[in-house]
Amino acid sequence: MNTIIKHIKIVACITVLCSSCNTIDYDDTNDNPNGPTDAVTSQLLTNALSSIPDIVVDETPILYMQHITEGQYPGSSRYSGLTYSYDSWYTGPLQDLNEIIAINSNPEIAEDYAIYGANANQIATAKTIRAYFLQYMTDRWGALPWSEAFMGIENPQPKFDTQESLYDFMFAEIEDVLSLIDHSASGPSGDILFDGDMDRWEAFANNLKMTMALRISHVNPSLAKTKFEEAAASGLLVTSNDDNIEYHYGTDDASDSPWMDNFRTREDYILSRTMVESLRENLDPRLFEYAAPARDSVSTVTNFPDAIDAGYVGAPNGNVNGNVPSYSFINNEIIYTPDYPSPIYTAAQIKFAMAEAAANGWDVGGSDAATLYEEAVTASMEYWGVATEDITEYIAAHPYGGIEDIAYEKWVALYLNGPEAWAEWRRLDAPALVPSSYANDPRIPVRHAYDASIADNNAANYADMISFQGPDNLHTKLWWDIH
Numbered sequence: 496m497n498t499i500i501k502h503i504k505i506v507a508c509i510t511v512l513c514s515s516c517n518t519i520d521y522d523d524t525n526d527n528p529n530g531p532t533d534a535v536t537s538q539l540l541t542n543a544l545s546s547i548p549d550i551v552v553d554e555t556p557i558l559y560m561q562h563i564t565e566g567q568y569p570g571s572s573r574y575s576g577l578t579y580s581y582d583s584w585y586t587g588p589l590q591d592l593n594e595i596i597a598i599n600s601n602p603e604i605a606e607d608y609a610i611y612g613a614n615a616n617q618i619a620t621a622k623t624i625r626a627y628f629l630q631y632m633t634d635r636w637g638a639l640p641w642s643e644a645f646m647g648i649e650n651p652q653p654k655f656d657t658q659e660s661l662y663d664f665m666f667a668e669i670e671d672v673l674s675l676i677d678h679s680a681s682g683p684s685g686d687i688l689f690d691g692d693m694d695r696w697e698a699f700a701n702n703l704k705m706t707m708a709l710r711i712s713h714v715n716p717s718l719a720k721t722k723f724e725e726a727a728a729s730g731l732l733v734t735s736n737d738d739n740i741e742y743h744y745g746t747d748d749a750s751d752s753p754w755m756d757n758f759r760t761r762e763d764y765i766l767s768r769t770m771v772e773s774l775r776e777n778l779d780p781r782l783f784e785y786a787a788p789a790r791d792s793v794s795t796v797t798n799f800p801d802a803i804d805a806g807y808v809g810a811p812n813g814n815v816n817g818n819v820p821s822y823s824f825i826n827n828e829i830i831y832t833p834d835y836p837s838p839i840y841t842a843a844q845i846k847f848a849m850a851e852a853a854a855n856g857w858d859v860g861g862s863d864a865a866t867l868y869e870e871a872v873t874a875s876m877e878y879w880g881v882a883t884e885d886i887t888e889y890i891a892a893h894p895y896g897g898i899e900d901i902a903y904e905k906w907v908a909l910y911l912n913g914p915e916a917w918a919e920w921r922r923l924d925a926p927a928l929v930p931s932s933y934a935n936d937p938r939i940p941v942r943h944a945y946d947a948s949i950a951d952n953n954a955a956n957y958a959d960m961i962s963f964q965g966p967d968n969l970h971t972k973l974w975w976d977i978h
Contacts, residue, residue: 534594534598535611536594536595536598536599536608536611536612536617536683536684536685537611537612537683537684537685538685539591539592539594539595539685540591540592540595540617540620540621540683540684540685540686541685541686541687542587542588542591543587543588543589543591543592543595543621543624544588544624544685544686544687544688545687545750546584546587546588546628547624547688547742547839548742548744548752548753548837550627550628550631550914551742551837551838551839551912551914552752552753552754552837552911552913553913553914554571554757554764554913555571555576555913556913556914556916556917557911557912557913557916558571558572558812558913559571559574559913559917559939559940560906560909560913560916560917560920560928561767561769561770561812561928562766562767562770562910562911562913562916563764563765563766563767563770563825563911564764564765564766564767564768564809564810564811564812564813564814564816565763565764565765565813565816566762566763566764566765566810566816566817566819566822567815567816567817567819568763568815569813569814569815569816569933572812572813572931573813573931573933573934573935574813574930574931574934574935574936574938574939574940574969575934575935577944577968577969578943578944578945578946578947579635579636579943579944579945579946580945580946580948581632581635581636581639581945581946582946584628584632585644585645588624588628589625589628589629589645590645592621592622592624592625592628593625593645595617595618595620595621596618596621596622596625599614599615599617599618599621600614600618610684611683611684611685612680612681612682612683612684612686612691613677613680613681613682615675615676615677615680616675616676616677616680616681616682616683616691616693616696617683618675619671619672619675619676619693619696619700620682620683620686620696622668622669622671622672622675623668623669623672623696623699623700623703625668626665626668626669626672626703627699627703629641629661629664629665630665630703630706630707630710631914633658633661633662633973634710634914634918634973635914635942635943636942636943636944636945637658637942637964637971637973637974638655638656638657638658638661638960638963638964639655639656639661640653640654640655640656640953640956641653641656641660641661641664642654642656642660642664652952652953652955652956653953653956654956654959655956655957655959655960655964657963657964657974658964658973658974658975659714659715659974662707662710662711662974662975665707666704666707666718666722669700669703669704669707672696672700673697673700673701676693676696676697676700677693678693678694678697680693682696688742695740697729697731698731698732698733698738698740699740699839699840701726701729701731701732702726702731702732702733702740702840702845703840704722704725704726705722705723705726705727705732705845705848706840706848706915707722708720708721708722708723708726709723709848709851709852709922710918710922710975711975712851712855712922713922713975713977714974714975714977716855720852720855720857723848723852723857723859724857724858724859727849727852727857727858727859727860728858728860732845732849733840733841733842733844733845734842734845734846734849734870735842735874736841736842736874736877736878738842739838739840739841739842739878740838740839740840740841741836741837741838741839742836742837742839743834743836744833744834744835744836744837745833745834746833746834747833751833751834752829752832752833752834752835752837754825754829754830754835755830755831755832755833755835757830758830758831762819762824764824764825765809765810765816765819765822765823765824766785766786766807766808766809766810766822766823766824766825767809767810767812768809768810768811768812769809769812769928769929770785770809770910771786771807771808771809771823772809773907773926774907775807777889777892777893778889778892779889779907780876780881780882780885780886780889781875781876781879781881781907781910782807783807784826784879784880784881785825785826785879785910786807786823786824786825786826787823787824787825787826787827788806788807788823789806789807789808789820789821789822789823790820790824791818791820791821792806792808806823807823808821808822808823809822809823810822811931811932811933812931812933813931813932813933813934814931814933815933825911829911837911837912838912841874841875841878841908842871842874842878843871843872843874843875843878843908844871844905844908844909844912844915846867846868846870846871846874847867847868847871847901847904847905847908849862849867849871850864850865850867850868850871850895850901851864851898851901853867854897854898854901864895864901865894865895868895868900868901868904869890869895871901871904871905871908872886872889872890872893872904872908873886873890875904875907875908876889898923898925899925899926901923902919902920902923902925902926903925903926905919906919906920906925906926921941921972921973921976922975922976936969936970938969938970940969940970941969941970941971941972941973941976942969942970942971942972942973943969944967944968944969945957945967950967
């Protein structure tokens, strides 16, 4: 095997982050003579995929969306944290995925790496998950270094690409993925998400494409319609809970659920009063699946209407809620089961998207918005184990009446999926969430500001970014957030 791809050099990683430093050639001083000198793409893929929990269990936007709040140590529920760093994404999973793509695209060495799966399928998998990571990042910060990133010392101060151009890149990336996937060849080794099943990766790509299309529906409706309809026509959207795309954890400390880790020695998160009272007011049986009764309560009632005052208690958002046993916790199965999976794309999420698309007059296969709305609510409730008769009763009491109903039900269905709930709330400006009265700035953030080091180390490009995106604070709306 050709010994070409060395371990990623520290200086190359640092320059991606818009930092500046002096470079020193240490030659082979830090080389391990007993370690591997070639990249192992299966290990790179596993390492990259292991970053998915950082998205699907990102507590900050979950707190913004008032699904949960904090106990005695309020932070993000008060919108604290003025700046956020994206450094670890560039030096970690994105760099791993870039390596996979570069290796398998190099005709001089690609054949040697086919032992880890067909080259085309390795590339397709890496590009799919890279686009997924990039969407999460741009939906947090907006503009990002991309077209000039990863150039090492050749360009230590890359420009910022607009969010619009990043979405254009992601759409092109997904189209490339869909043309590359070879179902007759082997899938990638090291695939801890789908075990090399390229049918599932094709489904992932189409659901990502659909999600991106809906996200830009207010700012570029023609492109959104085209991409959404293409994804719908693929027949690969998640429309059944049997096909939900989830991240599955292990049972050991190194691979278990972040929720298990959060509650192993501390009890920092409790149900938000907003979520509990919304479910209670609407006699929503998901309350009993989302939450556990407060430990200080002796009630065991688990049905409406008897449960209206039966021990399900939400806490004020952003308050110092010191006596956490007085409030409801997240469902015990979620927080105390090490391998309880986290949803990435669910039937409820996709059905609500299709309902909105149908309301827009887009072709989603013949179904109308009201039918898709009911199917979405049903999928959400079935996912959480709600009885059929309770689902029927709830839908009868909450019929489809327009986009506000979709927005509210999507907010409920995206429980604990913070990034998606936050993005859709910003896009739709619904449901109406009252900001925490305990925050210094009583506005729910609509983006994250860049770490201060960016302005210090890449001043000219940072200033250019400000000129087209707006002030670098938590309240400058992103490109797609114009509603």
